[in-house]
Amino acid sequence: xxxxxxxxxxxxxxPDPNTCLGVFGLSLYTTERDLREVFSRYGPLxxxxxxxxxxxxxxxxxxxxxxERIDDAKEAMERANGxxxxxRRIRVDYSITKRPHTPTPGIYMGRPTHSGGSSSSGGxxxxxxxxxxxxxxDRYDEYDYRYSRRRSPSPYYSRYRxRxRxRxYSPRRY
DNA sequence: GTTGAGCGTT
Numbered sequence: 001x002x003x004x005x006x007x008x009x010x011x012x013x014x015p016d017p018n019t020c021l022g023v024f025g026l027s028l029y030t031t032e033r034d035l036r037e038v039f040s041r042y043g044p045l046x047x048x049x050x051x052x053x054x055x056x057x058x059x060x061x062x063x064x065x066x067x068e069r070i071d072d073a074k075e076a077m078e079r080a081n082g083x084x085x086x087x088r089r090i091r092v093d094y095s096i097t098k099r100p101h102t103p104t105p106g107i108y109m110g111r112p113t114h115s116g117g118s119s120s121s122g123g124x125x126x127x128x129x130x131x132x133x134x135x136x137x138d139r140y141d142e143y144d145y146r147y148s149r150r151r152s153p154s155p156y157y158s159r160y161r162x163r164x165r166x167r168x169y170s171p172r173r174y
Numbered sequence: 175g176t177t178g179a180g181c182g183t184t
Contacts, residue, residue: 012181022181029175051182062180093181100182 015094019046019073022095024062026050027086032063038085039065043072064095 015022023035032048039045046066053060067073073094081092 015181024180025178027175049182052184054184057184060180060182062182064182091180095181097181100184 012093012096015096017070017074018094018098019067019070020095020098021065021067021073021077021080022062022093023065023080024091024093025088026059026061026063026090027088028059028061030059030063030086030088034086035063035065038083039067039076039080042067042076042079044068 021039026035030050032050035048035050036045039048044067046068048063048065050063051060052058065073065076067076077092077094080090082089084090
């Protein structure tokens with residue numbers, strides 16, 4: 001009522017209503033199936049995406065739940081916010097970022113130049129993969145491994161993690 | 175079996 005100044009520049013405080021909900025404060029053991037069980041009772045889901053750490057391969061503790069309708073997403077946000085899931089009180093809000101940055105969408109869609117390139121798709125798709133939702137949060141793109149001590153990729157790192165889990169004494173004999 | 179805070183590059 002009073003002229004309270006809401007900081008509109010901080011999009012986290014006032015996320016726009018969207019079909020994508022961000023769920024934070026999750027347990028490390030909460031999987032997409034659990035989220036699907038919880039959130040699907042508010043409406044049909046379009047997808048659930050738990051964010052995993054690329055280095056460790058485990059959950060980062062937050063996920064994104066896609067609804068098909070904004071009305072259901074709003075309903076889910078109202079109800080599921082603050083609920084206890086797997087021993088953790090989760091926080092549910094509208095996602096401020098639309099999608100993860102997709103460097104390659106799986107299939108090569110053609111050259112980014114549109115110089116006479118109306119190819120097989122009828123020229124309908126443009127830049128729909130690169131939305132502008134994350135441009136102001138590009139500081140999160142810069143991760144700290146950029147300034148890591150190791151500049152050369154070491155062959156011991158981040159490869160065959162699950163293979164050599166037990167690192168006990170098992171000397172290989174050739 | 176960690177735990178903040180935390181918006182995504184399988």
